[in-house]
Amino acid sequence: MSEPRLKLAIATPLPADAEAVLRAEPRIELLHEPSLIPAQRFPSDHYGEADFKRTPEQEAAFDALLARADAVYGIPDEDPAQVARVCTTSVRWVATTAAGGGSLIGAGGLDDSTLERIAFTSSAGVHARPLAEFALLGVLAGFQRVPELKAQQAARVWPDRGDFPRGLAGARILVLGLGHIGREVSRLLSALGAHVTGTSRHATSDPHAHAVVHPDRLEEAAANADALIVTLPATVLTRHLVSRAVIAALPAGATVVNVGRGTVIDEAALTEALESRHVGFAALDVFETEPLPSKSRLWELPNVLVSPHAATMNRDEDRLIAELLVFNARRLLDGEPLKNRIDTHEFY
The missing domain is CATH 3.40.50.720 (NAD(P)-binding Rossmann-like Domain)
Structure with a gap:
């Protein structure tokens, strides 16, 4: 048969x-x-x-x-x-x-x-590896002051030594979600010496994360993060999980990366934080509305990298x-x- x-x-x-x-x-x-x-x-x-x-x-x-x-x-x-x-x-x-x-x-x-x-x-x-590589790009661009360097290059300015770049070794990175993407992000960052904290609603462990916390403790975890990386899907539970309060809790100058879904972040609050430079840099592959509307202020902010939901490719x-x-x-x-x-x- x-x-x-x-x-x-x-x-x-x-x-x-x-x-x-x-x-x-x-x-x-x-x-x-x-x-x-x-x-x-x-x-x-x-x-x-x-x-x-x-x-x-x-x-x-x-x-x-x-x-x-x-x-x-x-x-x-x-x-x-x-x-x-x-x-x-x-x-x-x-x-x-x-x-x-x-x-x-x-x-x-x-x-x-x-x-x-x-x-x-x-x-x-x-898609875990390409998205993790984009997340790594975003963190490095923020830590290495790429927007500032681009502005100096455009102005043909060779300045005196300014603020030092932030190194990855010992940096505190908060990774939202420990699915396929989050675990690959954690693996790459920990290999470069970063101190990774992951979030999970379940009793999830990750050999590359130094700690795993429940999303209920997100504001507390954000207060100790040099960078926040979103890898979460769009669900009722994840909508605006990165709220105005969570963004405010981040240390001044923190980097934000989103390779999950745009609705996870309160985009209006993030935009305001980028304009005030409370958030120093953001690398965003996803947005609350896609394509990103032409009237969005994110297009014109020098401390934002806009990727057209293409980091998976x-x-x-x-x-x-x-x-x-x-x-x-x-x-x-x-x-x-x-x-x-x-x-x-x-x-x-």
Whole structure:
């Protein structure tokens, strides 16, 4: 008797190297029709060409393909309004492209029976290294006074020695969240001699963190932090966790980095703190509203690095996600728990 196969429908741009990984798994039957999916513009692009539009006949063909599937990879256009579309009656598993895919599922407005029937997973872990490297960049840029150096360069000024840069050795770094990203941030920083404090709502341990505190103690922990790094997803519990009070508790001149989700930080309070230089520097890859509105004062502040939610991007991302899909497909077929399963109560 032949082994059961999983019918995996593709609902997001899929490059050739990732497709090859999926087709190499004999237990996956790939349902992939490239003409029904927008072409990828660049590696790790999960939206595709902006002017792509299906004809009515193609829309019907796409829905027919989804109706045959046991599992689906991706949400069309990363649009919450499209979440229900991929949750057909035959689907048992939906894999999202993002590490924070829970927020997309949570915004999809699915009923309780659908949330119970279907397993949802994220690509958590795939993006940990590039995001950790961006976090390291942000901390170093703040500590090494990069905005000040750029201003002096623009003015062609060779000043007398001023304030000394802040070294990483012995620096006190507060890392919010000890998931895949937070642990990689902790590992890199501790290797460079930083004193890392992590936060977790659970009894989480991290071999690279000197201490782990509950978020209820965030103001206390912030008061002793030279830099604060956010790696948390967007949930009801994390919204504005970095509040005005937490920002005020930071020592003057502290550095803030966000590689989690924009809603975790009270952006208005952070902007004011940057303008007053209470926060000396911020490296932000995510924002409360994306794209960042043109009227946002963050665009023009010299002590802010604005990254367009692109710190996750790397040329290996699509292949790594495909390898994760194969791993979870085997587990689903074997009746084993899926890796990175999304909590459909808190959606992370």
